Amino acid sequence: MSLLDDLQWRYATKKMNGATVPKEKLDYILEAARMAPSSSGLQQYKVIVISDKALLEKIQALAYNQSQITDCSHLLVFVAWDGYTEERVSEVFNHMMDERGLPHSTMNDYKNTILNLYGPLGKEWQAHHAAKQSYISFGLAIAAAAEQKVDATPIEGFLPDKLDELLQLKGTGYKSTVLLPLGYRESENDWLVNMKKVRTPKEAFVTEMTLADAASLNELPAMGSLDNFAQK
Numbered sequence: 001m002s003l004l005d006d007l008q009w010r011y012a013t014k015k016m017n018g019a020t021v022p023k024e025k026l027d028y029i030l031e032a033a034r035m036a037p038s039s040s041g042l043q044q045y046k047v048i049v050i051s052d053k054a055l056l057e058k059i060q061a062l063a064y065n066q067s068q069i070t071d072c073s074h075l076l077v078f079v080a081w082d083g084y085t086e087e088r089v090s091e092v093f094n095h096m097m098d099e100r101g102l103p104h105s106t107m108n109d110y111k112n113t114i115l116n117l118y119g120p121l122g123k124e125w126q127a128h129h130a131a132k133q134s135y136i137s138f139g140l141a142i143a144a145a146a147e148q149k150v151d152a153t154p155i156e157g158f159l160p161d162k163l164d165e166l167l168q169l170k171g172t173g174y175k176s177t178v179l180l181p182l183g184y185r186e187s188e189n190d191w192l193v194n195m196k197k198v199r200t201p202k203e204a205f206v207t208e209m210t211l212a213d214a215a216s217l218n219e220l221p222a223m224g225s226l227d228n229f230a231q232k
């Protein structure tokens, strides 16, 4: 099976049967999520795994009572930074330099560039930026689940502030962004299982452009270069 076959197989499962996803498959999906690229490699997000049925019932009440929340095997809750701080960004870069056997100062210029760029944009922008990164990880988890023949339902239909309260995220520096219940489809009771997968036609989805199609910007902004930061 190719990735495209797996993506055809998967769908946003509406009814799950409560069967358990084996640990190896769960670990595989989580590893795909962990390996996702992120802006500046900051990995501004993490994943909370919940299989406790009592807790899942509480979460379901905050997620428009969607049945997949309690009929899944494991619920992945993606959570992302609520903002960028010097301390957090330094911690990530210090870890990266330690792993690469380089002095902590190696990426200082780059780190300061990030902090100077993001700082003035405010916490709301920063939390949004971090949340966007978590969706890349979420997307890879969806693809990995499909490869493992594990069903997954992307879920944005929940009350994030309430969920943050329930999971005691307030004060941890993380906010919930998106949910991914993992489990197995209950085909006989799922209205979506045999529906045709519908997407924007390729011709409308993909646009090729050349310089002739582009606007002529008279003034280009003065920009520094991001090249070779690591050598400084």
Ligand SMILES: Cc1cc2nc3c(=O)[nH]c(=O)nc-3n(C[C@H](O)[C@H](O)[C@H](O)COP(=O)(O)O)c2cc1C
Binding pocket: 010, 011, 012, 013, 014, 066, 153, 154, 155, 156, 157, 158, 178, 197
């Ligand atoms: C970010 C995101 C949030 C979504 N939220 C929900 C949701 O709360 N409940 C649900 O049943 N489906 C949800 N979906 C599923 C989409 O409706 C579904 O992926 C889309 O219609 C395409 O269908 P397919 O995934 O079956 O191919 C969500 C999908 C994404 C990507």
